[in-house]
Amino acid sequence: MLRDFLEPLPENVQKVLWRVFFSAAVLFVLFAVFIHANGRTLEGLLPPCALYSTTGICCPGCGGTRALESLLHGDWIQSARYHVLVPYGAVVGGLFLLSPVIRRLTGHSFKLRPIHFYLAIVLILLQWTIRFVMFIIGQPVF
């Protein structure tokens, strides 16, 4: 059971995922540079969460844009407070994207394993549950 979680994904899947991650990273960087060059922010560009603005209940992605903004400004702790998946994804995705360089330097490469995805799901659902409980007891969510 534990071996299924920890065994690296097959090489062909790793290759496809690397291309997907790389394309997403390039698109994100271009998008971020474009909107900052135009004097705007990610937060000001994207619409507010419809669920949060109508009901006050957070959706699983709430805080993600502010977390990205914080991460772009180098504030990892604030980023984790807004949305824990953003710094987690930056670390795991960054290591994965740099895996060819890491392999060249150390001889060992960083491979994606099912546990990385399961952990991401657990983090999202855990944060969402905590925010829902805070909403129920009337505490500020952010």
Place this chain on the structure above:
Amino acid sequence: MEKKSVGLAVASMVCGIVGLVLSCCVPYLPIILGIVGLVLGAVSIRKQQGGKGMAIAGIVCSIITLVPAVIMLVAGASLISSLGALGMSL
């Protein structure tokens, strides 16, 4: 023993996770990702390919993505039609 492909299961899980994260601010993409994740996960399980746990995780994430997105879409559509019936617009 021949190793079973886990590609569909991983794709389903990635669609589910991305859909969950984007369920907030991007209006229609989570619905598309949720449906794609659900279909890929179901196909992976039906074809008895590898990574059943990942396929189930993908299906669960896709459902969690789809439910609020569809509710908000239906609520938005009914609000717009109600306003239209009253002769108002957003």
